[in-house]
Amino acid sequence: MTTTFQRSTPSALGIDATGVQALIGALESTPGVEPHGLVLLRHGQVAAEGWWTPYTADRPHLLYSLSKSVTAAAVGIAAREGLLDLDSTVISHFPELDTEVTAPRSRTMTLRNILAMASGHRAETLDRARAIDPDNVVRGFLLLPPDEDPGTVFAYNQPCTYTLAEIVRRVSGGTLVEYLRPRLFDPLGIEQVAWKRDGTGELGFSGCYATTETIAKLGQLYLQRGVWDGTRILDEDWVAAATRTQVANPDEENPDWSQGYGYQFWMARHGFRGDGAYGQFCVVLPEHDVVLAMTGQSLDMQAVLDAVWAHLLPALDADGSSDADAALATALGSLGLAPVDGARLETAGLEARADFAVADRTAVPGLDTVVLEQDGDGWAATLTQDGSPVRVPLGEGSWTVSDATAASAAVEADGQVLVAVRFVDTPHLLWVRCDPAAGTFGARWQTEPLHDRIDTLHRPTDA
Structure with a gap:
């Protein structure tokens, strides 16, 4: 084979x-x-x-x-x-919802319809389905009557x-x-x-x-x-x-x-x-x-x-x-994404451990503290979001890969420390800029995760 x-x-x-x-x-x-x-x-x-x-x-x-x-x-x-x-109705697969789902269009929706994103809804329904039932997306979806006959209109629609x-x-x-x-x-x-x-x-x-x-x-x-x-x-x-x-x-x-x-x-x-x-x-x-x-x-x-x-x-x-x-x-054979460019972290005048408080809580909600500390011959950063810390070793002039992250850091011309953290099981990159003089940091996503916080930005380990 x-x-x-x-x-x-x-x-x-x-x-x-x-x-x-x-x-x-x-x-x-x-x-x-x-x-x-x-x-x-x-x-x-x-x-x-x-x-x-x-x-x-x-x-x-x-x-x-x-x-x-x-x-x-x-x-x-x-x-x-x-x-x-494929021509069976969706509701036939959820007999426990049969008495609740009464809208004719919901009851005639077939597997072929939802395969083709043609449930009859004119727009995405995920948020509305979750509002109806936060614990059962299917129930929320089926209790949201389609706007048109199933099979007649396209709408990219996660609950399908x-x-x-x-x-x-x-x-x-x-x-x-x-x-x-x-x-x-x-x-x-x-x-x-x-x-x-x-x-x-x-x-x-x-x-x-x-x-x-x-x-x-x-x-x-x-x-x-x-x-x-x-x-x-x-x-x-x-x-x-x-x-x-x-x-x-x-x-x-x-x-x-x-x-x-x-x-x-x-x-x-x-x-x-x-x-x-x-x-x-x-x-x-x-x-x-x-x-x-x-x-x-x-x-x-x-x-x-x-x-x-x-x-x-x-x-x-x-x-x-x-x-x-x-x-x-x-x-x-030589493809690569550039690490952070600048001076080595030792030039920032940091103590062996430096704690930074968030300057703008709205930029990356829940990301409240960043710690930079010496780690053997190098440095590591600990990012804490919603009480969950993620520790990442930092490369200087390179990426240091550890578990589900790759990180790089350098000191910029203004004395601030720029840290890039790639969550390498995902598309996402987090930028963190630490100001040693003020003891604060700012952060922004290059692309914002759609489902996760920083401590879950990795492949599941139980599947």
Whole structure:
């Protein structure tokens, strides 16, 4: 059983490596874009791969809404096994709510409807569902009557996917990860997967942690129409339906978000994709036999796709060369995100331990204290949010990686200490600036976490 992709070169796979190198340059230079990892497949082989230090190939990355595509695969497998009927009503899977859910549109909503984000609601319902029932998102969702007939309008809607995850758990009798382990993860050679949970189970719409290669394998499975190493995992008609427009969404602002929506996949100007907040991508280009998996911390996700279309597409089926392959390999081997630049911490005049109080409590709510202290031959920072401390060793002129963080610090020209903390299981970067003269600090997120506080910004350890 093949569990690892064969490695090749771009030119051997009909790709001009200069185009891939231009894509990397664009990702590194475009405002609002920060790449963390990239795997490019063609004909089922790796044409190029690289990770930006301190991110690494073997570290799972929070996928945010790209998790939806994994949840959808669980639905497709359960349908193939006869555990559920896509044309069944959602309410039929929650008999305990049958007497409460009386709105006709809520009662006629089907699994196909919520797979396609076509529940009939005109807008996101997560906050409203939680307001109705803080402990049961499905109940809150089903008690919120749709604005239109199910199947007629698109609205990106987290409870649709949350509900699908709960249905799979109910029909399988276990967690999503337990259900998918022998049916998807093991056959594809996927070892490291964890999923953030609430009191019910995996979030479904978010919270999956997986490596960049895992993203690529999911894309390759769909590119191969549901077959892996000669074994069918997803029905071909499921793959066809999941990767074509089920409901139109022309009102979406960005061009690659207005091409239609399938079953937890977006259609795009080229091919289709799953994606997640801050630049987690699984791009599949069937006409070119290509899969591109990317992780990152990008505020401008449209710019990422624009760069792919501008630089990668022209490189496909273009003349390559061994020299270009070698230059790209060198570039891929030296990728990195710059550590904090400045003087060493010893020049700040700090005692062996220096405590700093927050200057602005609204910037990062709950982050009240920062402690800088000597740690052997180096320094460490302890950040305390809502009473929960997180200790991170600090690199100087480099990143020091420890557990779920990578941190770097330096003294700026004005004497203040700038600390960068990357929560490397996630996209997120926290900036902390300490003022030794005032004994205070300020903090800001480069990208704000959607679910977590600093002490939970890591892959779950119990999944």
